[in-house]
Amino acid sequence: MRAVAHLPKTTTGVTVHPAGGAAAPSRGSGFWVIGAVLVLLMLSSSVPSALYVLYQHKWDLSAAMITVVFALYAVTVLGGLLLFGSLSDTLGRRPVLGAGLVLAIVSMALFAGARGPGWLLAARAVQGLAVGLATGAMGAGLLELAPRSRPALGAQVNSAGPTVGIGLGGLGAGLLVQYGPAPTALSYLLLIGAFALTLIGVVRMRESAPGAARPGRGFSLSPHRIGVPAPVRRRFAVLVLTIVAVWSVGGFYLSLGPHLALSLLQSTNYLVGGATVALLAGAATTAQLFLGRTEALRTAVLGLCALLAGLALVLLALGVRSAAVFLIGTAVLGAGWGAAFLGSFRALSALAEPAHRGELTAAVYVFAYLAMSVPAVLAGFLTNIHGLHRTSVGFMAAVAAVCAVALWVTLRLAARTRAEGGTP
Numbered sequence: 001m002r003a004v005a006h007l008p009k010t011t012t013g014v015t016v017h018p019a020g021g022a023a024a025p026s027r028g029s030g031f032w033v034i035g036a037v038l039v040l041l042m043l044s045s046s047v048p049s050a051l052y053v054l055y056q057h058k059w060d061l062s063a064a065m066i067t068v069v070f071a072l073y074a075v076t077v078l079g080g081l082l083l084f085g086s087l088s089d090t091l092g093r094r095p096v097l098g099a100g101l102v103l104a105i106v107s108m109a110l111f112a113g114a115r116g117p118g119w120l121l122a123a124r125a126v127q128g129l130a131v132g133l134a135t136g137a138m139g140a141g142l143l144e145l146a147p148r149s150r151p152a153l154g155a156q157v158n159s160a161g162p163t164v165g166i167g168l169g170g171l172g173a174g175l176l177v178q179y180g181p182a183p184t185a186l187s188y189l190l191l192i193g194a195f196a197l198t199l200i201g202v203v204r205m206r207e208s209a210p211g212a213a214r215p216g217r218g219f220s221l222s223p224h225r226i227g228v229p230a231p232v233r234r235r236f237a238v239l240v241l242t243i244v245a246v247w248s249v250g251g252f253y254l255s256l257g258p259h260l261a262l263s264l265l266q267s268t269n270y271l272v273g274g275a276t277v278a279l280l281a282g283a284a285t286t287a288q289l290f291l292g293r294t295e296a297l298r299t300a301v302l303g304l305c306a307l308l309a310g311l312a313l314v315l316l317a318l319g320v321r322s323a324a325v326f327l328i329g330t331a332v333l334g335a336g337w338g339a340a341f342l343g344s345f346r347a348l349s350a351l352a353e354p355a356h357r358g359e360l361t362a363a364v365y366v367f368a369y370l371a372m373s374v375p376a377v378l379a380g381f382l383t384n385i386h387g388l389h390r391t392s393v394g395f396m397a398a399v400a401a402v403c404a405v406a407l408w409v410t411l412r413l414a415a416r417t418r419a420e421g422g423t424p
Contacts, residue, residue, distance in 0.1 A: 030205035031145035035157045037097060037198050038138045040191070041104060041131050042165025043172070045073065046281075047187045048111070048124070049254045050173035050274035053262065054183060059117055063256065063388065067380025069120050070255040073128040074373030078366060080132015085362025088137035092207050097141070100134030101199045103127075105192055112188040132369075139361030143349060144208040152292070155349050158361075159342040160288040163334075166254070167281030174274020183270075228363050232351040236363075238413045241406040242300055242344040243364060244371040245307060246337050248399050251372035252392075253280050253330075256379060260392055265323045276330060283331045284338025291339050296346035297414040303340025304407040310336050311400040318393050340406075375399075 048055075052066050061069075088096040103126055110123035139158050146154030177183040228236045257280070258273025265272055287306070291299045310333025317326035348364050375395065382391040 029201075030208065031142065031147065031154075031157075033198065033201035033205050034093075034097070034138055034141045034145065035161060037101065037134065037202065038142070038157070038161035039165040039168070040194055040198060041100070041134060041138075042162040043169035044104060044108065044165075044188075044191050044195075045127065045131065046166040046169030046254060046277055047173040047191070048120070049258060049277055050170050050177055050270065051184060051187075052255070053258055053273055054177060054270060055117075055120065058184075061117060063259070063383040064377075064380040065117060066259075067255045067377050067383075069117065069124055070251075071373040071377040071380075072121055073124040073131075074251065074369045074376075076125045076128025077132040077135070078128075078369045078373070080129045081135060081362045081366050081369070084133050085136040085366070086359035087133075088140060088209055089359060090209075092209050093137040093141040093144075094202055094205060094207050096137040097134050097202045098199060100130045100137070101195050101202060103130035103133065105195045105199075106130075108188040108192045108195065112185040112192075114184065135365050136359070136362035139349075139365070141208050143361075144210075145206075152346070155346040156288065156292050156342065158349070159345045160285050160338070163281045163284035163288065163338055163341075165281075166250075167278045167285060170274040170277030170281065172274075174271040174278070177274070178269060178271045228360065229351070229353075235413065236348065236351060238409045239300070239344045239348050240364065240367045241402070241409060242304060242340050243348075243368050245304070245399060245402045245406050246341045246344075247368040247371040248375045248402065249307070249311075249333060249337055250280075251376035252379060252395055252399075253277060254372075255376040256383065256388065256392070259388060261326070263388060264317065264321065264326050276327075279327065279330050280334035280337065283334030284341070287335040287338035288342045291342060294343075296343045296350070297410060297417060298343070299339050300343030300347065300410050301407065301414065303336045303338065303343055304403055304410060306332055306336030307340055307403045308336070308400060308407070310334070311396050311403065315393060315396050315400075318389060318396070344410075 048069070052070075055061060055069075056063075056066060084096070107123050107127035107130060110119060110126060114120055114123060138161075142158050142161075143154040146152075146157075173187045176187050180186050182189075254277060257276050261272050261276035262268070287303070291302065294302070310329050310331075313325055313329030313332055316322075317324075317329050345364065348360070351360060375398075379391050379395050382394070386394075
């Protein structure tokens with residue numbers, strides 16, 4: 001294990017850099033700045049979901065094109081992770097987060113000025129690169145700057161931040177689109193201001209990466225490899241299957257979920273689509289808060305059970321075409337999503353040494369965004385052939401099979417952990 005140099009502290013708890021630089025803001029302020037960045041980036045990623053129906057009507061886009069626009073975001077996130085996922089381990093969390101926020105502002109400007117599907121593709125690509133660049137730094141920074149009195153808070157915010165952001169983005173954008181002026185621009189303009197404020201916070205926060213370049217030390221801007229340490233690969237493979245199941249559901253709901261909700265509820269109100277995303281994410285956040293002190297593997301098992309129950313309810317709703325059962329199923333599905341992601345992420349975050357947290361966190365999100373994008377694009381193309389209803393049934397059944405396998409291997413891992421004297 002690499003040695004980690006700890007910076008001396010004053011009696012007030014403010015870090016003093018050995019080179020004689022100015023005192024940095026406190027550990028706690030940096031933690032909440034990164035938490036705000038995470039929520040805002042995820043919020044901005046779900047805003048277009050509430051507008052896809054509007055874009056579809058405005059520019060006569062097919063379901064396949066909508067999922068391509070959505071998936072381009074996930075693909076460019078993945079590209080950013082593969083190229084720069086561990087960059088913050090050497091360059092530092094602050095500069096990487098700052099660059100990600102600048103790109104996020106550019107993407108919001110492209111969305112606000114969009115004049116056709118080409119603009120959407122460009123905006124989504126830049127947005128995905130921004131999130132991919134910042135993801136490793138956010139995940140590692142939250143673990144490093146978590147309050148010493150609540151060390152588990154870092155993993156909780158890592159897992160709850162995306163669902164909080166996705167829920168707020170879906171609901172807020174739905175409200176603004178239905179009732180506010182300039183429906184295709186207002187949400188993005190507001191986000192430009194929010195990103196600018198958090199950029200100021202990032203500039204002022206303390207650096208937390210143990211291997212970050214210091215004054216007098218060189219660093220390289222070349223892309224960094226993402227990998228999983230050999231001793232933990234087997235455990236990683238078991239836990240990441242849950243990540244795949246969780247984000248397959250998330251990708252479907254963020255791309256085609258609003259269309260399915262409008263169809264089942266027989267509504268033309270754009271708020272319905274955003275509210276469906278918000279219901280899924282809100283239930284996920286509630287479950288994460290409720291299970292925050294439960295052991296990681298036990299939380300993952302409970303989440304997978306809820307995912308299976310939610311998928312069964314959604315399949316029932318599609319079979320009988322019941323809007324009420326669909327909404328109940330979405331809420332149960334969301335609770336399972338939140339719990340399964342929280343439990344698996346907490347278990348995965350415990351596998352890495354401090355100097356490699358950014359690398360391992362990025363590896364987790366590589367699988368997450370692959371699971372989010374590939375099935376969603378496939379579902380979009382199948383929708384053009386078989387229709388939204390039949391495609392949704394097939395998709396939910398396939399994800400249920402993945403959840404069942406994930407539940408089986410996670411139960412085996414928990415039993416093995418107990419047998420070895422560990423905490424599941």
